[in-house]
Amino acid sequence: MPMSATEIEAAIRTALPDAEISIEDLAGDGDHYRATVVSSSFKGMPRVRQHQLVYDALGGRMGGTLHALALTTKTPA
């Protein structure tokens, strides 16, 4: 079962309550998404750690249920 954009957003929101999250369904198939996550929690972290935080939030579904999530993480300007 693919994940909906709403589910992805909710999962990320739970882990990073302050995050500004935007999610695009790239192919319209509920399987290929692009997400941009802006959170102050990322401050001072290398990018790999930032992405790991988001993957952790998705609780192991990344790479499994969720096939493709192009991810961009940022700290608030």
Add this chain to the structure above:
Amino acid sequence: MTDPIHATIQDQITKDDVVLYMKGTPVFPMCGFSAGTVQILGQLDVKFQAYNVLDDQNLREGIKTFSNWPTIPQLYVKGEFIGGFDIVREMAENGELQETLKEKGVAAA
């Protein structure tokens, strides 16, 4: 490090300066993200050693637990995990990847 595949991976990323774990081969990538990463490395003229995780189920699962990273491709420079396609692309666009390669003394091919 209890999983023997982790020792193998550690050897592989130590032996070569730039190592890419990917789906398929550089000539025949089997996934868009792997293809994109190969293309970026090609544009930067970086010589790299590729391992096809589709050939080895053990490696395919092992690399994910090794780096605590759920997806493939994965790029390593001088033994350090750099990231997957999104990060590699972003770093190549803003020049960070070129900087990292230079800092680590990795010569262009």
